Amino acid sequence: MKLPVQWAAVRAIALRGLRNYFESPTAYVILFVFYLLTGYLFALPFFLVGQASVKGLMDFVPLILTFLVPGLSMGLLADELKSGTFESLATLPIEDWDIALGKFCGYALFLLAAVAGLAFFAVAAAFLAAKPFAIDWGEALGVLSALYCLGFMYGAIGLFASSLTRNQIVAFVGAFMMGFFFFALGKIAGFFPGALMEFAESAGVDSHLANMARGVFDTRDLLYFGSVAFIFLYLAAQRLRTRRFS
Amino acid sequence: MIQAIDLTKRFGNKAAVDRLNFEIPKGQVVGFLGPNGAGKTTTMRLLTGYLPADEGRAVVLDKDVAEDSMAVRRRTGYLPENNPLYEDLDVVDTLHYSARLRGIEDLEERVRRVKGVIGTCGLTSVVAKKVGELSKGYRQRLGLAQAIIHDPEVLILDEPTSGLDPNQVQEVRSLILDLKKEKTLLISTHILSEVTATCDRVIIINAGRIVADGTPESLSGDLQDKNRLHVALKGPPAEVGMALSRLGGVGNLRPERVDGEEDGFLLESAAGHDLREKVFDLAVERRWPIVAMRQERLSLEEVFRKLTREEKP
Numbered sequence: 158m159k160l161p162v163q164w165a166a167v168r169a170i171a172l173r174g175l176r177n178y179f180e181s182p183t184a185y186v187i188l189f190v191f192y193l194l195t196g197y198l199f200a201l202p203f204f205l206v207g208q209a210s211v212k213g214l215m216d217f218v219p220l221i222l223t224f225l226v227p228g229l230s231m232g233l234l235a236d237e238l239k240s241g242t243f244e245s246l247a248t249l250p251i252e253d254w255d256i257a258l259g260k261f262c263g264y265a266l267f268l269l270a271a272v273a274g275l276a277f278f279a280v281a282a283a284f285l286a287a288k289p290f291a292i293d294w295g296e297a298l299g300v301l302s303a304l305y306c307l308g309f310m311y312g313a314i315g316l317f318a319s320s321l322t323r324n325q326i327v328a329f330v331g332a333f334m335m336g337f338f339f340f341a342l343g344k345i346a347g348f349f350p351g352a353l354m355e356f357a358e359s360a361g362v363d364s365h366l367a368n369m370a371r372g373v374f375d376t377r378d379l380l381y382f383g384s385v386a387f388i389f390l391y392l393a394a395q396r397l398r399t400r401r402f403s
Numbered sequence: 404m405i406q407a408i409d410l411t412k413r414f415g416n417k418a419a420v421d422r423l424n425f426e427i428p429k430g431q432v433v434g435f436l437g438p439n440g441a442g443k444t445t446t447m448r449l450l451t452g453y454l455p456a457d458e459g460r461a462v463v464l465d466k467d468v469a470e471d472s473m474a475v476r477r478r479t480g481y482l483p484e485n486n487p488l489y490e491d492l493d494v495v496d497t498l499h500y501s502a503r504l505r506g507i508e509d510l511e512e513r514v515r516r517v518k519g520v521i522g523t524c525g526l527t528s529v530v531a532k533k534v535g536e537l538s539k540g541y542r543q544r545l546g547l548a549q550a551i552i553h554d555p556e557v558l559i560l561d562e563p564t565s566g567l568d569p570n571q572v573q574e575v576r577s578l579i580l581d582l583k584k585e586k587t588l589l590i591s592t593h594i595l596s597e598v599t600a601t602c603d604r605v606i607i608i609n610a611g612r613i614v615a616d617g618t619p620e621s622l623s624g625d626l627q628d629k630n631r632l633h634v635a636l637k638g639p640p641a642e643v644g645m646a647l648s649r650l651g652g653v654g655n656l657r658p659e660r661v662d663g664e665e666d667g668f669l670l671e672s673a674a675g676h677d678l679r680e681k682v683f684d685l686a687v688e689r690r691w692p693i694v695a696m697r698q699e700r701l702s703l704e705e706v707f708r709k710l711t712r713e714e715k716p
């Protein structure tokens with residue numbers, strides 16, 4: 158697999174994917190559920206204890222993403238494999254890598270729109286704050302960035318799952334299980350002995366999310382999300398190259 | 404232009420394509436014929452570089468498909484089996500998308516290409532329709548349009564007329580005939596009339612191997628075990644029969660009705676032994692006008708059946 162990437166084709170595939178989301182009922186249902194759940198859980202503490210914070214999003218949105226991202230990613234490649242359009246794509250003068258990357262970029266753009274929508278909660282929190290608009294905007298940006306990075310990584314995992322099968326349901330389940338592994342790893346790290354605990358902590362998402370959500374942008378955290386995403390993108394492309402689909 | 408050298412592909416331990424060898428020169432239109440499961444699609448996938456070969460080589464436009472895949476793909480058009488398309492796109496978007504993926508970035512150039520193939524493939528009346536709403540005939544034209552949008556020198560079509568009604572078959576066929584003027588074509592099919600109507604040459608495969616290769620006419624000739632001639636001469640039947648049976652090379656003679664003439668005969672001779680001149684000479688000599696004469700040929704269909712019949716061990 159060799160760079161350079163053929164950006165013209167990647168862009169065409171990404172834009173087509175993005176448009177596909179905006180025309181697909183599934184994507185709208187997923188967005189609707191996403192904002193509904195998030196809105197409810199965000200507003201709950203306000204009614205109970207009279208305050209709501211953007212930081213609170215970190216308590217539940219990562220788990221929601223673990224469930225919902227597979228719904229957005231399941232069709233990325235499985236659909237093309239099922240309908241046979243992958244054969245047309247794969248016989249164009251582009252590499253399988255370009256196909257995987259294009260699909261992923263389309264997803265990443267849609268995710269950007271979805272996460273940007275969460276900015277509404279930051280504004281809402283600002284209104285509801287004791288001293289209006291005196292919230293920590295740096296922290297709010299950190300929270301949204303952390304959630305985006307998580308969704309970014311989950312999407313690459315989902316892309317790989319979607320390359321494994323023609324069946325979207327299987328792709329969904331696969332993506333969820335792999336994503337949940339990374340999600341849970343940091344939470345159960347405490348049960349591991351010594352060195353293993355440290356490893357589990359840095360391989361899981363929690364520690365990296367926590368840093369970023371404080372508004373601290375550490376290269377190591379960005380590198381974590383970026384490299385996990387890259388590895389799964391690479392695996393997806395390798396998987397496509399085998400041409401053995403079930 | 405298209406060359407297979409000991410081309411082999413196995414799935415498990417079964418060879419779907421088994422040491423295939425052929426060479427297609429520039430400008431030739433070749434029908435690739437075989438029953439279902441013969442290995443047509445697999446061969447085409449090897450030639451387009453979709454699948455890697457297990458053994459042997461595919462060479463297209465003088466380039467090895469495995470080594471120089473991108474160069475080959477840029478100059479080759481491919482219509483995969485079942486013509487997969489995005490159902491939710493409309494016709495124009497489908498073509499623009501293909502053109503973009505082929506690296507035709509410039510808008511003016513792209514519009515020109517898209518308009519070009521819309522015209523060539525007769526898609527004008529459906530440009531704004533969604534692919535999912537197209538009739539099978541138009542779908543197929545769209546698949547073809549997509550395959551030729553970059554004006555490839557080599558065109559590989561996997562069953563372009565399967566599932567079409569006779570009118571649609573005719574339309575797609577005449578489209579292919581238009582294309583054949585400038586391109587080298589390999590067309591797979593299991594419909595025989597397709598081959599006689601469009602192809603310069605037929606390659607018949609069965610169980611992954613080539614069982615026949617030649618012009619449609621030569622194949623019928625080669626496979627005939629006997630030469631059969633139906634004749635009717637206007638003369639006293641008994642005398643005519645006697646005279647015909649004495650012609651050199653006639654093995655067997657039987658009276659029969661020939662093309663509506665009561666007193667005709669069927670003459671059988673060894674394969675490749677043409678009796679027509681002798682019959683003509685006899686007719687002239689005896690002044691018996693020839694009212695009917697027809698050399699029997701194996702139809703391509705019979706050739707096909709003979710060659711691809713499953714042989715029981």
Ligand SMILES: Nc1ncnc2c1ncn2[C@@H]1O[C@H](COP(=O)(O)OP(=O)(O)O)[C@@H](O)[C@H]1O
Nearest residue numbers: 414418419437438439440441442443444445446
């Ligand atoms: N991806 C695959 N995996 C396993 N077997 C396959 C695969 N593709 C084709 N085959 C087998 O290879 C043989 C040739 O198939 P194919 O090339 O599709 O034939 P045709 O196009 O002439 O109908 C068949 O026996 C088919 O079952």
Ligand SMILES: [Mg+2]
Nearest residue numbers: 443444445484
């Ligand atoms: Mg086939």
